[in-house]
Amino acid sequence: MRRGNRTSSHNAQRPRFWGRHAVIAALANPERVVHKIWGTREALGRLDLPPVLPIVYADVADLGRMVPGDAPHQGLVIEVNPLEDVWLxxxxxxxxxxxxxxxxxxxxxxxxxxNVGAILRSAAAFDALGIVTQDRHAPPEGGALAKSASGALETVPWVRVVNLSRALDEIGEAGFWRIGLAGETRTTLAEALGPQKVALVLGAEGEGMRQNVAAHCDAIARLPISPKVESLNVSNAAAIALYAAAQTGAG
Known part of the structure; x- marks a missing residue:
C-alpha cells in the first residue's frame, strides 16, 4: 500500500526518533528503513536488533545532545528514512x-x-482507517511527532494530499459522510452521526477549519462540552470524536 517516494521539503534529511515506544515500533515496521541506532548499553541490551544495523553505544549525556531540549529519549535514538507515500x-x-x-x-x-502524534495514537486506539492531511500544512515525520504517537506512526496510514478540498470530494464519492467539527453550530456530533461510514474533519486550534474545507463537508457538528471550557485541544477532540464514531459503528 505504501509506494512512491516523497520529494517535498520534509524529505530533505533523515529524521531521528527517540524514546522506547517510537524506536521499537520503527524497528518492527518492515516498511521503515532504519540506518543507525544510538543507545546506552542497558537500553540496547533489551532490544533484539538486526545484525546489519549499525550500533553506536552512547551515554545519557551524549544522547541528550542529539535530541531537542529535555526530550525523554529513554536511552535510545535512531536515524530513519521517512515512510513512503500512502495514496488516498x-x-x-x-x-x-x-x-x-x-x-x-x-x-x-x-x-x-x-498534536498530530497524539491524534495518530488515538487513531490506532480506536482502529481508524487512517488520517489525511494537506502536505504543506502538516508536520513532517520527526522525533517529537513519533514520540507523541507512541508507535502509532508505524501502524496508522497517513495520506498527504496537495488539495484537501479535492480529497474530501474523493472521500465523499467513496461513500463517507463527512462531518466537520466546529463550535459554532447547534448540531451535536451524536446527531450528525448516522449509518454511513464517517470522515471526521478537524481544523487547527483557534482558526478551525478553513471555509473552503468546511464547504466540502456534509454536516458541521460540535462536541457538547461544558460552557466552562471554550474549546478542547484538537487531539482531545479527535479522540472523543473517534470514540463516538466507533460506538455508533458498533451499534
Whole structure:
C-alpha cells in the first residue's frame, strides 16, 4: 500500500526518533528503513536488533545532545528514512467493504507535531482507517511527532494530499459522510452521526477549519462540552470524536 517516494521539503534529511515506544515500533515496521541506532548499553541490551544495523553505544549525556531540549529519549535514538507515500485511493479501497465502519480522520492545518502524534495514537486506539492531511500544512515525520504517537506512526496510514478540498470530494464519492467539527453550530456530533461510514474533519486550534474545507463537508457538528471550557485541544477532540464514531459503528 505504501509506494512512491516523497520529494517535498520534509524529505530533505533523515529524521531521528527517540524514546522506547517510537524506536521499537520503527524497528518492527518492515516498511521503515532504519540506518543507525544510538543507545546506552542497558537500553540496547533489551532490544533484539538486526545484525546489519549499525550500533553506536552512547551515554545519557551524549544522547541528550542529539535530541531537542529535555526530550525523554529513554536511552535510545535512531536515524530513519521517512515512510513512503500512502495514496488516498489505496486507503479508500481498503475501507471499501460495506461492513468496514472504520472512521477516517481529515486534519486541516493541524501543524503541531505533538498534536498530530497524539491524534495518530488515538487513531490506532480506536482502529481508524487512517488520517489525511494537506502536505504543506502538516508536520513532517520527526522525533517529537513519533514520540507523541507512541508507535502509532508505524501502524496508522497517513495520506498527504496537495488539495484537501479535492480529497474530501474523493472521500465523499467513496461513500463517507463527512462531518466537520466546529463550535459554532447547534448540531451535536451524536446527531450528525448516522449509518454511513464517517470522515471526521478537524481544523487547527483557534482558526478551525478553513471555509473552503468546511464547504466540502456534509454536516458541521460540535462536541457538547461544558460552557466552562471554550474549546478542547484538537487531539482531545479527535479522540472523543473517534470514540463516538466507533460506538455508533458498533451499534
Amino acid at each position: 485511493g489505496d486507503l479508500l479501497d481498503q475501507g471499501a467493504d460495506a461492513d468496514d465502519r472504520r472512521a477516517l480522520l481529515v486534519l486541516d492545518s493541524v501543524t503541531d507535531p505533538h
